[in-house]
Amino acid sequence: MTDTPSLDRPAEALDALRAALAAAGPDLPPDLLVFGDAIPERNLQDWSRQPPVRPLALARPRSTQEVAAVLRACAQTGLAVVPQGGLTGLVRGAHPVAGGVALSMERLTGVEEVDAEGATMIVRAGTPLQQVQQAAEQAGLFFPLDLGSRGSCSIGGNVSTNAGGNRVIRYGTARDQVLGLEAVLPDGTVVNALNRLVKNNTGYDIKHLFIGAEGTLGAITRIALRLQPRPAALDAALCALPDYASLLGLLSALRARFGPGLTSFEAMWDEYLDTIVSTFDLRRPFAAAHRFYAIVEISRFGAGDESRLPDALGELMEQGLIEDALIAQTEREAAAFWQIREIVGDLRQKAGPLVSYDIGLPAGVTDRFVETSAARVRAQWPDAMHLAYGHLGDNNLHLIVRSPACGSDQPRDGFDRAIYDTVREFGGSISAEHGIGTTKRPYLGHSRSPEEIAVMRMVKRALDPEGRMNPGKVLEG
Template sequence: MSDLQQTLDQLRAALGDAQVLTGEAIGQRHYSDWTGHAPACAAALLLPRTTEQVSIALRICNDAGQSVVPQGGMTGLAGGAIPTTADIALSVERLHGIEEIDAAAATISVWAGTTLQEIQQAASGAGFLFPLDLGARGSCQIGGNIATNAGGNAVIRYGMTRELVLGLEVVLADGRVLNLMNKMIKNNCGYDLKQCFIGSEGTLGVITRAVLKLAPQPGETTTLLCALPDYASAVSLLRRVQRDVGTPQAYELMWQDFFRMGVSWLENPVAPMPDEYPLYVLLECAGSRQALEQTVEAAMQAGEVADAILAASHTQARALWKIREATGEFPVRLAPLNFDISLPIGQIGDFAQMCRQRLDQRWPGNHSVYFGHIGDSNLHLTVDCNSLPQPAPILEIEELVYTAVGELGGAVSAEHGIGLLKREFLHHSVSAEALAVMRQLKASFDPKGILNPGKILG
């Protein structure tokens, strides 16, 4: 009997046959994430229902030296949950549900397999807001959001997932359970261990439960689209709005090529304002509409804003957002090579110009678009591989972009993690000394290296 078969027999005896699937019983959605990169059917798929079952499963696998790939909603964009045929995948999808909403503490305690949308709806029903928001809200699971330190549109106001997590329950590689389910904002008792697991992409432990911070409902919001003369004006307008109205719920910058493309993909492709300006910003504020109008008027007088539209209704606001949400159609209309990077806010404009010039010099006629949540230093760049020589030189483009990111002191991943797809470029943003410490941390939590091997550090 093979070592793998012995391990599977132990897992079935401990968890039950229904919790250990193999072969065709494993659904294809567990083969790869939303990138579609290197799909593979794992040697087995574990579907534990309790923290204790996760603990037992990891202890059995650790004793056998069997690699385990934790999985959530499989909506990732960096290959962080993709197994190989030699791995056992462990899905947290059956660790599901809302445990408690504590109105006094303004917290919600949830299981890792609960979708983001379910958490948002539960919070709303209790009169609160859970501000993390992603396009994949109906499919992504909070365990994966935490494991990748997910971002989204509202980071400028509420911070990354890291800022929204007060407590965790985590199962280590050897099966030990860390109960870090804290509800307190102030808790200064030694090392903040939960931070080790947020953004670790399942390489240090498996998150099973979480305590999350809730925010007050923002009340009525105003949506505003502005045309801008240059990148410096985008930064000036942001600071003006923050000073005079308050930090916006969202601040989405679109370069001209992205704006034109987004408009052209609308059902009624008519631009809400002339498309001749270099940049456009879509922002959403929960402060006074009158104060926002006055702020925009002052910005126009200062030359920071060339044109502006304040949405007069929810319908008009949604119509403006549809331009920014053109990204949802990238997989259908383009052959997208997507970059999720961050840079010091003052240098994002310079980076976009430099990167575009280098791409044009190397591949004349290429089509690339730039957009992002610049208030939290995040820029997205998408290159349409249909506009490149075939087969598209993917690695060359990645090296060009990530080298430019490193030159300006940026990060090769802003909100999607490292996974498989960015690990070879991590050195552009992380020093050799820091990488060595990361490897030490991995060895401390997972001495046998069974958890998500090959991800982040290779």
């Protein structure tokens, strides 16, 4: 497999692509393809903010049939294809390749069907996550996948990267919300696996080939989602803790007390909260400084049930596990807690270039990992910012690293080696929810065995023998 399989001469490649599409049928819209300078700037890169790449063409289909026509035409002309969703990824997974075609799902949107009795939904891949959530709510149900980029990211991109988010501890990742899907293979074949049954034990489960594959095996076009009962209320609290053992103790205590009612458990190290509060001029939640903080969210399903969270936190405070706690009395107060966690997406605009990490670690070693990785980074860059936070309840840690002295030229390669080598030592995963793309590709072997990678290559060769589908992503060429 090569990184950018395409024709050598762009003009001839464009002519060949136009001719192949024309042969596909007269019903294709004239604005299906955009070329050259007419390609919007937003389609030249994702949120990784790596140098933009202008593809040979941008395809914007409105239907599965148009997606299939584009992929057949690209197969006939030997052009690479890079699927694009909301372009909110951070690992260059949707970055176009020069000489290839960017396949944007921005027009393939809409909720096709909501089955309230069966608690399922059929949705097109380009639909923003927030629109999916709203459609479920209007039907009296709940779609639990939730990310800070909910208004921008697409459900197809969420599924393609197996996104996680804030409620994995209760509901699982994107994979756990999918009953079935429809995808188009690199040769244009449409695979309709839109299963809507929770129990369907009929051979290989085809959907799992495409979930988490980051568009390297085909383009997801439609998805059958599993919906959940809508909580009657969500109770939120911000807790302050003296040490990491207390943080783990709080997590264990809440799990034992509330079981599946524990919807979110977001941990923040003190350096993270201090930096966010000062950078964005937010009100400090507590008068005193603390070592650790946690945002807790509890779901209640009984319409008349009173919140049990105040009593639970009061008991834990008496035991010395919690130093202080704030319990949200309104949705606005709960949103203020979550703002401390979600505003981090804007830190780049305030602080300047930085490098972010999304890793998985056993909860018991996470604090030791943070201390070790910080020491290794600062041994080379003494002024480095090293911020830790994440979904501790599902083993997901996020890091932000930046050396102010390096300015706009952050030493990403050096940071990567320090962080990912430490991840390997602690038995973790180099990616918990953002995917591999190209930025983590050299380190895939830190988390996957040679045998696993060999199987991945077998699947890739079977479905995309020419290596044209999102080339260079996930696996080395």
